[in-house]
Amino acid sequence: xxxxxxxxxxxxxxxxxxxxxxxxxxxxxxxxxxxxxxxxxxxxxxxxxxxxxxxxxxxxxxxxxxxxxxxxxxxxxxxxxxxxxxxxxxxxxxxxxxxxxxxxxxxxxxxxxxxxxxxxxxxxxxxxxxxxxxxxxxxxxxxxxxxxxxxxxxxxxxxxxxxxxxxxxxxxxxxxxxxxxxxxxxxxxxxxxxxxxxxxxxxxxxxxxxxxxxxxxxxxxxxxxxxxxxxxxxxxxxxxxxxxxxxxxxxxxxxxxxxxxxxxxxxxxxxxxxxxxxxxxxxxxxxxxxxxxxxxxxxxxxxxxxxxxxxxxxxxxxxxxxxxxxxxxxxxxxxxxxxxxxxxxxxxxxxxxxxxxxxxxxxxxxxxxxxxxxxxxxxxxxxxxxxxxxxxxxxxxxxxxxxxxxxxxxxxxxxxxxxxxxxxxxxxxxxxxxxxxxxxxxxxxxxxxxxxxxxxxxxxxxxxxxxxxxxxxxxxxxxxxxxxxxxxxxxxx
Numbered sequence: 001x002x003x004x005x006x007x008x009x010x011x012x013x014x015x016x017x018x019x020x021x022x023x024x025x026x027x028x029x030x031x032x033x034x035x036x037x038x039x040x041x042x043x044x045x046x047x048x049x050x051x052x053x054x055x056x057x058x059x060x061x062x063x064x065x066x067x068x069x070x071x072x073x074x075x076x077x078x079x080x081x082x083x084x085x086x087x088x089x090x091x092x093x094x095x096x097x098x099x100x101x102x103x104x105x106x107x108x109x110x111x112x113x114x115x116x117x118x119x120x121x122x123x124x125x126x127x128x129x130x131x132x133x134x135x136x137x138x139x140x141x142x143x144x145x146x147x148x149x150x151x152x153x154x155x156x157x158x159x160x161x162x163x164x165x166x167x168x169x170x171x172x173x174x175x176x177x178x179x180x181x182x183x184x185x186x187x188x189x190x191x192x193x194x195x196x197x198x199x200x201x202x203x204x205x206x207x208x209x210x211x212x213x214x215x216x217x218x219x220x221x222x223x224x225x226x227x228x229x230x231x232x233x234x235x236x237x238x239x240x241x242x243x244x245x246x247x248x249x250x251x252x253x254x255x256x257x258x259x260x261x262x263x264x265x266x267x268x269x270x271x272x273x274x275x276x277x278x279x280x281x282x283x284x285x286x287x288x289x290x291x292x293x294x295x296x297x298x299x300x301x302x303x304x305x306x307x308x309x310x311x312x313x314x315x316x317x318x319x320x321x322x323x324x325x326x327x328x329x330x331x332x333x334x335x336x337x338x339x340x341x342x343x344x345x346x347x348x349x350x351x352x353x354x355x356x357x358x359x360x361x362x363x364x365x366x367x368x369x370x371x372x373x374x375x376x377x378x379x380x381x382x383x384x385x386x387x388x389x390x391x392x393x394x395x396x397x398x399x400x401x402x403x404x405x406x407x408x409x410x411x412x413x414x415x416x417x418x419x420x421x422x423x424x425x426x427x428x429x430x431x432x433x434x435x436x437x438x439x440x441x442x443x444x445x446x447x448x449x450x451x452x453x454x455x456x457x458x459x460x461x462x463x464x465x466x467x468x469x470x471x472x473x474x475x476x477x478x479x480x481x482x483x484x485x486x487x488x489x490x491x492x493x
Contacts (some may be wrong), residue, residue, distance in 0.1 A: 042078065042100060042102065042108075043108065043110070045079075046079055046098040046100060046108070046110045047098075047110055047112075049076065049079060049081060049096075049098050050096040050097070050098045050110050050111070050112045051096075051112060053071070053081065053083050053096035053112075054094060054096050054112050054114050057083065057085075057094050057096075057114075057116070058114065058116060061092070061116045061118075065092070065116070065118045065120070065121065066312075066313075066369040066370060067369070067370075068085060068092050068094065068116065068369075069085060069369060069370065070082075070083055070084055070085045071083035078100045078101070079098050079099070079100045080098070080099045080100065081096070081097070081098055082096075082097045082098075083095070083096055083097075084096075084097065086133060086419045086420060087133075087368060087369060087418075087419070088129075088130045088131055088132065088133050088368075088418045088419065089118075089121065089125070089129040089130040089131070089368070089418075090117060090118045090119075090121050090122045090125075090129040090130065090131050091115060091116065091117050091118065091130075091131045091132070091133070092115070092116045092118075093113070093115055093133065093419075094113070094114050094115070094116060095111055095112070095113050096111065096112045097109065097110075097111050098110045098111075117131070123268075124267050124268035125215075125266070125267060126215030126216065126217075126266060127162070127163065127215060127216055128160070128161075128162050128213075128214060128215055128216070128266075130416070130418055130468055130469065132470065132471065133418050133419035134418055134419050134420075134421050134468075134471055134488070135471045135488075136471055136487070136488025137452070137488060138421060138423075138440045138452055138453060138488045139452055139453060139454050139455065139488070140453070140454070140455040140488065140489040140490065140491055140492050140493075141438060141440060141453050141455070141457045141473070141486045141487070141488060141489070142457065142486065142487060142488075142489035142493055143457065143459075143481075143484050143485065143486055144191055144192055144194075144484075144485045144486075144487060146191075146192065146193075146194050146485065148480075148481045148482055148483055149184065149186050149194065149195060149196035149483060150172065150174060150184055150196075150482035150483050151174075151177060151180045151181070151199075153177035153178065153180065154174040154175060154176075154177040154180050154181075154182075154482060155174060155175040155177070155464075155477075155478045155479055155482060156172055156173070156174050156464050156465065156475075156476030156477050156478065156482035156483060157173045157174055157175060157208065157209060157210050157211065157464050157465065157476060158172070158173045158209075158210065158211040158212045158464060158465035158476055159171065159172045159173075159212070159465045159466065159467055159474050159475065159476040159483070160212050160213055160214045160219075160465075160467055161188070161467040161468075161469040161474050162214050162215065162216045163216060164216045164235070164236075164238060165216075166189075167187055167189050167238070168187070168188050168189045168469060168470065169185055169186065169187060169188065169197070169235075169238055170185075170186040170188050170194075170467070170474050170483065171183065171184075171185055171186075171212055171214045171219050171235065172184045172186065172212075172465075172476050172482070172483055173209035173210065173211065173212045173221060173465075173476070174208070174209065174476075174482065175208040175209075176201070176206050176207060176208050176209075180199075180201070181199035181200050181201040182200075182201045182202075182205075182207075182208065182209040183199065183200050183201070183209055183212070183219060183221065183233055183241065184196060184198075184199045184200075184483075185197040185198050185199070185200075185235060185238045185241060186483060187238070188472075188474070188485060191472060191485050191487070194485065197238045197239055198238060198239050198240065198241055200233065200241040200242075200243075202228075202231060202243045202246065203243075205223075205225060205228070207223050207224045207225035207228075207260070208223070208224040208260075209221050209222070209223055209224070209231070210222045210223065210224055210260065210261060210262050210263075211261070211262060211263050211264045211465070212264065212465075213264050213265050213266040213271075214235065214266075215266065216235075216236070217234065217235065217236040217291075218232055218233065218234060218235060218236075218244075218288075218291045219232075219233040219235050219241075220232055220264055220266050220271045220288065221233060221264065222260075222261035222262055222263055222264040222273055222274075223246070223260065223261055224260035224261070225246075225260060225261075226254040226255070226259045226260060227248050227254050228246035228247065228248055229247070229248060229249045229252070229259070229260060229261035229273065229275070230245075230246060230247040230248075230249070230261065230264075230271065230273055230284075230286060230294060231243065231245075231246045232244050232245040232246070232288065232291050232292070232294060234291070234292075244291060244292040245291065245292050245293060245294055247286065247294050247296065249261065249273070249275065249280070249281070249284050249299070250281075250284075250296050250299060251280040251281050251299060252275065252278055252279065252280035252281065253278070253279035253280055256278050256279025256280065257276075257277075257278055257279065258275060258276035258277065258278045259275065259278050259279070259280075260275065260276075261273050261274065261275050262274060262275060262276055262305070262306070262307070263306050263307060263308050263309050264309065265309040265310060265311050265316075266288075267311040269287065269288055269289045270285055270286065270287055270288065270297070270311075270335075271285070271286045271288050271294065272284070272285055272309050272311055272316055272332070273285075273286070273309075274305075274306025274307075274308075274309055274318065275305075275306060276305045276306075277302075277303055277304055277305050277321065280299075280301065281299035281300055281301040281302075282300070282301060282302045282303070282304065282305070282306050283299060283300045283301075283302055283306050283309075283316070283318065283330070283338075284296065284298075284299040285297045285298050285299070285332060285335040297335035297336060298334075298335030298336040298337070298338060299338075300330065300338045300339075300340055301340070302318075302320065302322075302328065302340055302342065303344075304320045304321045304322045304325075304328075304342070305320060305321035305361065306318055306319075306320060307319045307320065307321065307361060307362060307363045307364070308362075308363065308364050308365050309365075310365050310366065310367045311332065312367045314331060314332060314333040315329050315330065315331060315332065315352075315393070316329070316330045316332045317329055317365050317367050317372055317390075318330065318362075318365075319361075319362035319363055319364055319365045319374065319375070320342070320361070320362050321361040321362070322342050322353075322362075323359040324342065324345055324347050324353070324355050325341070325342035325347065325351075325353035325354070325355060326354065326355065326356045326360070326361065326362030326374060326376060327353060327354035327356075327362055327365065327372060327374050327388065327396070328340075328341060328342050328352070328353050329341065329352035329353065329390070329393050329396075330352070331352075341353050350394040350395070351394070352393040352394055352396075353396075354372070354374070354386075354388050354396045354398075356374065356376065356382065356383075356386055356398075356401075357382040357383070358382035360376045360377040360378070360382070360384070361376060361377045361411070362374055362375070362376055363375055363376055363377060363411045363412050363413065364411075364412045364413055364414050364415050365415065366415040366416060366417050366422075367390075368417050370389065370390050370391040371387055371388065371389065371390060371399070371446075372387075372388040372390045372396070373385070373386070373387055373388075373415045373417055373422060373443075374386040374387075374388060374415075375411070375412025375413075375414075375415050375424065375426075376411065376412060377409075377410075377411045378404075378406050378407060378408050378409060378410045378411060378428075383401035383402055383403050383404075384402075384403060384404050384406065384411075384412060385401060385402050385403075385404050385412065385415075385422075385424060385441075385449070386398055386400075386401040387399045387400045387401065387443060387446040387449070399446035399447065400443075400445075400446035400447045400448070400449055401449075402441070402449040404424065404426065404439065406426050406427075406428035406436075407428050407430060410426055410427045410428040410429075410462075411426065411427055412424060412425070412426050413425050413426060413427055413462075413463055413464055413465065413466070414463070414465055414466035416466060416467070416468045416473075417443065418468060420442050420443065420444040421440055421441070421442060421443070421452065422440070422441045422442075422443045422449075423438070423439075423440055423466065423468060423473055424438070424439045424440070424441065425437060425438055425463035425465075425466040425475060426438075426439075426462075426463060427462035427463065427464075427478075428462075429459075429460045429461060429462055430460070436456045436457065436458040437457070437458065437459060437461060437462065437463045437475075437477075438453070438456075438457045438463060438466075438473070438475065438486065439451065439453050439456065440452040440453040454492075455489075455491075455492035455493070457486065459480075459481075460480070461477040461478055461479055461480050461481065462477065462478040462479075463475050463476070463477055464476045464477060464478055471487070471488065472485055472486065472487055473485070473486040473487075474486075
């Protein structure tokens, strides 16, 4: 990965460094009574305890950012201590809370707040990470009435948003419609005045582009091509995108069933790419330290569809079609020597997999610290959105789940979690019982997942991809408005 990706990554890293090292804690001392007989000694002791909790969290973040987690209320002498954590991909908002009673009528509280930034993750993701949590309440999601910049005959397949030289760009991939392009670069710096910067297609390539993960300089694309499933597009100059490389997936039979790529993820100068079940390995890793010259590092035959991929640290989390392993976790620290934790049943003990109830595919995942958020095909008999405790990968367990009430034959295609909210996109075009193509849930308590979007945004399009940036949701869709931008409106339209 280049370290000189322009001002956009520099701005991200500076911001994260400031968040990590330069945020001064805000202190609030609140009184249920304005008595002048405040016990100064206990107040000072409470402040010391609150500061200590924050310092421990800060130290932990430098050692292992993912292990900065909430601490449930606990009693310490006369004090009740609690640590609250709201997080995004590259940031954690941490609050230490100390309460105590001077007398039955005078409960006191001290809260200290700080923000921690994950600079290391920002670097591994090429600066393409979610930092700011949602600001709106998202009760009333609404779509901006912009002119669709995508060709009317093209179906959107995925979207990724990056910052490039101060501009917010949406990179959308589409199916091949006649002689139309398959990658579209849209300037969304001013969401209401979004416009197409440029579109592009690889010359003489009739293949659909199925998925994209981008950095400010390069778009890494999963192509339906049978002989060039990985495509690398230079987008450093958004007005002049160019193809710099394409690669076939070694070992995949180009005339076998479903050899095209359907999922992709970029992390730390590597690209992880997946296919449907095919003749050959379904999961591949490429080194893209030099984006114009990708090098194949290894592959793994899973004998299942690789619907979605997220890589966190040394592990790849895969949403799969396996009945016994809707979530598969693979150690990718040595790409040339990976093992399949979900072989032909029975699944071995201590396998790094999660088996959700029922035989319905895992179709979308999101990973945040020690939780995995899993979306599935519509199940008539079991839930299709799960929150999984992944603190122990050999013994993952459900923290909570919910039935999204989408129609039979539909599926979750994308999940994004930021702060207390989970944004969920589906292929449901005719919602039943409150489901829809876009929903927002409060997941702060995994055992009580609650619908937030009380004004459902329902429209007759299947969502195919989603991203979140600057408190806006960006969607790719199969038809009609292939590109949409959603915002938290103050009331139902």
